[in-house]
Amino acid sequence: MGLNQALAAKLDEIAKMMEVLGEDSFRSGANARAARNIEALAFDIGDIAGDKKKLLELEGIGPKIADKIMEFAATGKMKEHGELREKVPAGLLQMMTIPGLGPKSVKAIWETLKVTDMAGLKKAIDDGSILTVPRMGAKAVEKIKLSIGLAEQGQQRLWIGVAMPIADRVIEHLKSKLGKKIKKIDFAGSLRRGKESIGDIDVLVATNEAAATSEAFRTMPGVVAILVGGDTKSSVRIATGVDLARWDSEGQDQEKVGPSIQIDLKIVPEDSWGAALMYFTGSKEHNVKLRQKALDMGLTLNEYGLFPDDKEATPPHQRGVKAVASKTEEEIYKKLKTTWVQPEIREARGEFELKETPRLIEVEDIKAELHAHTTASDGSLSIEELAAKAKERGFHTIAVTDHSQSSVIANGLKPERLLKHIEAIRKAQEKFIDKSGKPTITLLAGSEVDILNDGTLDYKDDLLKQLDVVVASPHNALSQDPQSATKRLIKAIKHPMVHILGHPTGRLINRRAGLDPDMGKLIAAAVESRTALEINAHWMRLDLRDVHVRAAVNAGCLIAIDCDVHQGEDYDNLRYGVMTGRRGWLGPELCVNTWTAKKLLEWLKSKR
């Protein structure tokens, strides 16, 4: 674990322990905010941990927290954390992760029953003693029990590539059930912001038929539990493993299998669509800043619209107060004298300083796939099938980059096989020529070459030279220390034959942390040698991750967005790679996959 993460974890625990102790929520909030900001930094905070002035320049870091950072960087310890730990048993923090159990309830259980961990909590539920805790009744206990059960099934945030198709299908289901009764429908939340993992799915509906919509939602096939069932808000858990393709066929048994994910449905009047979409898209931090802006202007913002702030206790929309703006996001941002920005960058990380909406990369900008495998190594498509699929997508270029010899499990190619493969790719090109003799799509002969532990490549230079494109990727020794990893990857980046650093850290989301190199140094090396860093679009990788893309973009580093195609459907993952790029404020210029065939080829040849 790098220093940033370790520091963020400590500060976050301080915040949580303060919450349990019932201390000032603004103080705990400040620690939590600092933790979040530090975790999102793209550079090693250790580089400036000796310089208090620089620390104070960071958002959300004041004198007190700066001192804690300096202390931790220098000694590996944080006195305040230790002192709080003396007072607050660690098990209480774990209890707080249970949905429905907040700091107040945990404190009450702790003080009343002396329960300090999950085992004690379960025991108190089983023997009924939990009912003696103030404000703890049978229904509340039942909910806690359900939540613990889900937690033990290994509930975690879901990959965006799993959540997105479910959201798409829920929306299709509601549309098919309700037809014209639905005026507008979309998903919001972290899914709309394109985050790499999704805690729950938010679906927003504008309709006058709230009751029928709620009913259709709560009775969807695959629903395993109804958590909330109000007039305008419902929450259910839905099985992810259900065969959603069969939803519309009547009379079939719907298996309720796989892990479940929570879906929230929010029903709003059509006039409030823009306000509601903003509100439920978040992020929370972005919304807080927007509301502060509203207050500064004598206005108040909620999910129903932007209203004059008359300081009345009852919400304005319930008193028939007319909104200043509410129908579209754009008009609300405009009234707040703020630039409308895309959902992916609404993280309160500098977007409010933008004078105009940035041009972020879009799926339609991508014209080339530069990382793809065939049956020669571990793919399921032939060279021709791969190229045909790329052509269908309107791409002008497809690079065939099968694995190199060290990737034995992936059937990597020995030099002699690679030479034959290059020939086969040249030959396949002949099938993609139009009547005037021009290629209908350009096939590039390449390789995804292993970066060995010490940073050397898996083929000799004279062989690499024969390839049109070289993607160098780390596949093993993915737990080596940060210093070695940095050295190893920089060596590959600087290699004169390498075009792209493939999935730079080798992480798998929710599965494996991967390498933890000094990203700032990698980016600097990549800028200098005009090597592109890859955003691997597979939803289990999304590597580079968003905050590193942001740092790379700031430095003017080239970026490649590639699907790492192994089978035909993998091209569909492009949307996740693009969203990750957008989260890093990536425009089309720096992304090599958006370039014209001519410009792309010139860049590739410049390394030959």
Added chain:
DNA sequence: GCCGTTTTCGGCCCGACTGTTTTCAGTCG
């Protein structure tokens, strides 16, 4: 504990839903 084109002190986002309550506290997003 941070922050400031109205403040260096006094603020700090807003509403729905639920459950346990006789008017509201806790949690969530």
